Amino acid sequence: MRTHGYGQIGQHRHSGSRGGHGNAGLHKHKWSWTILNDPDHFGRDPFRPPSYYVHPSTWVNVGDLDGLSKGDKALDLTSMGVEKLLGSGEVGGAYEVKVASFTKKAQAKIEAAGGKILVKE
Numbered sequence: 001m002r003t004h005g006y007g008q009i010g011q012h013r014h015s016g017s018r019g020g021h022g023n024a025g026l027h028k029h030k031w032s033w034t035i036l037n038d039p040d041h042f043g044r045d046p047f048r049p050p051s052y053y054v055h056p057s058t059w060v061n062v063g064d065l066d067g068l069s070k071g072d073k074a075l076d077l078t079s080m081g082v083e084k085l086l087g088s089g090e091v092g093g094a095y096e097v098k099v100a101s102f103t104k105k106a107q108a109k110i111e112a113a114g115g116k117i118l119v120k121e
Contacts, residue, residue, distance in 0.1 A: 058082055062106050063089015065097070074098075078120045091115070 006012040015021050019029055026034045026041065034041055044050075060068070060082045069075055077085065077099040085097065087105025094114035107117055 059084045059086055061086045061088040062091050062109050065095055066092040069093075069095065073115075076120070085117070 003009060019025050058081060073094060074096045077097060083100050085099045085102040085106045087103045087109055091109050091113040095110060096116055097110060098118045098120040100120060102117055110117055
């Protein structure tokens, strides 16, 4: 028997029965196969876009100083593991802050509140 159970002659010889050659149909009729067997085939994660950037946790804003101070007016941020003081937020009091680096905006806000920044290396 020359058809071996595949009906008319030629039905099993070409790529139509298997859905195409190579990667054909991975976004169409082979989508469930793609999700199960090769989920990273298309090379990107839609939940983490290319511009995704997480700021280091070693930066603190001046608005966070009230929570870090615990009643003290002298803060040593370098001993807390903070590398840089940023200028976002409002200053709640006159703080004397020791930090390795800071922004001009942070310095202006602390000095306007009556405090000062000491550079600690």
